Amino acid sequence: MVDKMSNLSKNMGFNKSVSFGRRALSSGSPRVSRVGWISRWYHVFIGIGFLVSSLLVITAGYIHVLPALPLSSHHNDVSKSSYSNGSCNMYEGNWILDDSYPLYNATECPFAEKGFDCLGNGRVDQSYLKWRWKPMNCDVPKFDVQNVLEKLRSKRIVFVGDSMSRTQWESLICLLMSGVEDKRSVYEMNGNTITKRIKYLGVRFSSFNFTVEFFRSVFLVQEGPMPKHSPKRVKSALKLDVLNSISSQWIDSDVLVFNTGHWWVPGKLFEIGCYFQVGNSLKLGMSIPTAFEVALRTWASWIEENIDTNRTHVFFRTFEPSHWKDHTFKYCSVTDEPVNETRGREKSIFSDTILEVAKNMKAPINVLRITSMSAFRSDAHVGQWSDNPSVPDCSHWCLPGVPDVWNQILVSYLLTEYDSVVQRTRYNLVASALNHTRNI
Numbered sequence: 001m002v003d004k005m006s007n008l009s010k011n012m013g014f015n016k017s018v019s020f021g022r023r024a025l026s027s028g029s030p031r032v033s034r035v036g037w038i039s040r041w042y043h044v045f046i047g048i049g050f051l052v053s054s055l056l057v058i059t060a061g062y063i064h065v066l067p068a069l070p071l072s073s074h075h076n077d078v079s080k081s082s083y084s085n086g087s088c089n090m091y092e093g094n095w096i097l098d099d100s101y102p103l104y105n106a107t108e109c110p111f112a113e114k115g116f117d118c119l120g121n122g123r124v125d126q127s128y129l130k131w132r133w134k135p136m137n138c139d140v141p142k143f144d145v146q147n148v149l150e151k152l153r154s155k156r157i158v159f160v161g162d163s164m165s166r167t168q169w170e171s172l173i174c175l176l177m178s179g180v181e182d183k184r185s186v187y188e189m190n191g192n193t194i195t196k197r198i199k200y201l202g203v204r205f206s207s208f209n210f211t212v213e214f215f216r217s218v219f220l221v222q223e224g225p226m227p228k229h230s231p232k233r234v235k236s237a238l239k240l241d242v243l244n245s246i247s248s249q250w251i252d253s254d255v256l257v258f259n260t261g262h263w264w265v266p267g268k269l270f271e272i273g274c275y276f277q278v279g280n281s282l283k284l285g286m287s288i289p290t291a292f293e294v295a296l297r298t299w300a301s302w303i304e305e306n307i308d309t310n311r312t313h314v315f316f317r318t319f320e321p322s323h324w325k326d327h328t329f330k331y332c333s334v335t336d337e338p339v340n341e342t343r344g345r346e347k348s349i350f351s352d353t354i355l356e357v358a359k360n361m362k363a364p365i366n367v368l369r370i371t372s373m374s375a376f377r378s379d380a381h382v383g384q385w386s387d388n389p390s391v392p393d394c395s396h397w398c399l400p401g402v403p404d405v406w407n408q409i410l411v412s413y414l415l416t417e418y419d420s421v422v423q424r425t426r427y428n429l430v431a432s433a434l435n436h437t438r439n440i
Contacts, residue, residue, distance in 0.1 A: 088138035102400035109174035118398035145179030161259035235273030332394035334383035342375035
């Protein structure tokens, strides 16, 4: 309809110019001149009337369409924490074989950690590379690298968390690098090599003027020395009411992606003498799930007080399931294909807590609910194909692999939101033009 109006408008513009041109030839007598003057004003009023009518129709169209646009940054509660477009839920579906996968070669990506390049480390079977996540009533949007690179131009993307966050960070960089012609234009800003203990890594895509950064903060809250007069078993304390001291470096970003969970276990806490602290009080009897919730609420308060969510899109990824044979974390058996039953791995008290905290926040947060979909992928772990094959690994993921899907969903959120902003901008421009016309 808008195209038809545009064509009609062009035709009218052409007819008017011809008509005005013809009148100019007959300006010899006063009577003819007066008639021509009246005719000019008549056509001017007709033109203004048509312009106003067109703007009204366009505005009405935007007003009708705009409320239906998915504003993903406001999906806070449990029912809205999934990407929804009509009947589409990104997090309910199946893994299906797709010969177009994988989306990149980890060996050719300089930012894929050697320990996660399973194929490069000797894994023979390659079927684990060919599985694509298929939601029930829709598809995860295809990863259009060039479009994504353009949309991320001049942006700052920040990942904060543990090694699972670092894996997702590496995955996104490798996905994006597949669309960059000059690989030398992508580099780590401080010349750092990726290691497990490094606290900061930042990769710059200079051709597009954006960065993808990783901050290591395994608990999100601040680790510190033990309080004075603590029992002998206390060697350090996790300050549940204080966010990590490096958090000020996360603020000035366009996209923030958080995760935590795998370090919230007795082996990383109580067994090494690390206990919980709130204020000046040591909480020796506090359970790990309770402490995790207190820490998440500290994080939520920090977001609401420090992050401008009109600019920054905030994501929190739920817990990533492991596939160890037992709780000793010594025996790992990687399967050839995804399993049919998750055996409870699709649930996690950490994931439930994340959803509950996000639901009660005033700030708009997107929860990436990847726990259930990842629970099927017992075939996609590093296993013995790491840079240290003597230590089995059923926690981390091979690259390419499962983290690529997390990033595809993350990017689909961002592109939906960016397109919504464009639609809102157009709507505002049309409304402004309409108001200006009315004032005239």
